[in-house]
Amino acid sequence: NQQKPSADQVGLQDGENDSGEEVEGKVTPVILQNMLDAQSHKLMAHFQTSISDLKKEIQAIGDRTEHLENKVETHAAADNTMLTKIQQLEAHISSHDNKLADLEDRFRRNNLRLRGIPESVAVGDLQAFATSLFQNLCPDLPAQMLLLDRIHRVAK
Incomplete structure (x- = not known):
């Protein structure tokens, strides 16, 4: 029980073959080739759409990755800045501790x-x-x- 392809699907007018001769209810090699070509074009269009969608998704992922990498770089730079500042403050505290110890020692010199x-x-x-x-x-x-x-x- 085979279905006869429509005239739109094969590109022929109803009842014609590729030589223009009428063929009633028969599927000729030309009709099959036209059907295969039409199906091939549909598949190619579907594949191209799918590939285009995948490219867009990959580009979006790449953009998000780049954005995240930039944020990580920004945070790393801020972390390094804070680490440098902490080291400076620790050195400053150490200097003040030494000065305080010196003052305490000088103050004790007046002891009895x-x-x-x-x-x-x-x-x-x-x-x-x-x-x-x-x-x-x-x-x-x-x-x-x-x-x-x-x-x-x-x-x-």
Whole structure:
């Protein structure tokens, strides 16, 4: 049960063959060739459309990839900038730590060493003992002038 191709599909007028002779209900090699050519053109058009769509998708992926690569480069540059800034700040902090330690050392140069404080005086009582000692040594010195930042025992 074969279907007869339409006249539009084969490019012939109804009832003609390639030589112009009428053929009733028969499929000739020319008709088959015309059908194959028509089908081939349809397939080629479909393939070209598919290939064109794939090219567009590949281009879109390439564009997105390029955009992402640019973002990664931007973030890497920002990361490097921040890393450099962090290193500069760490060096700055280290410099300030050294200066602070130097100032603390200079401040301690005005310390007094008291010898002969009995071991029986507890560490918590050292400040009261020293205040009492200075008030006995300098009775005219007002208590407000006597400032002690800290007091501690030194190892022997």
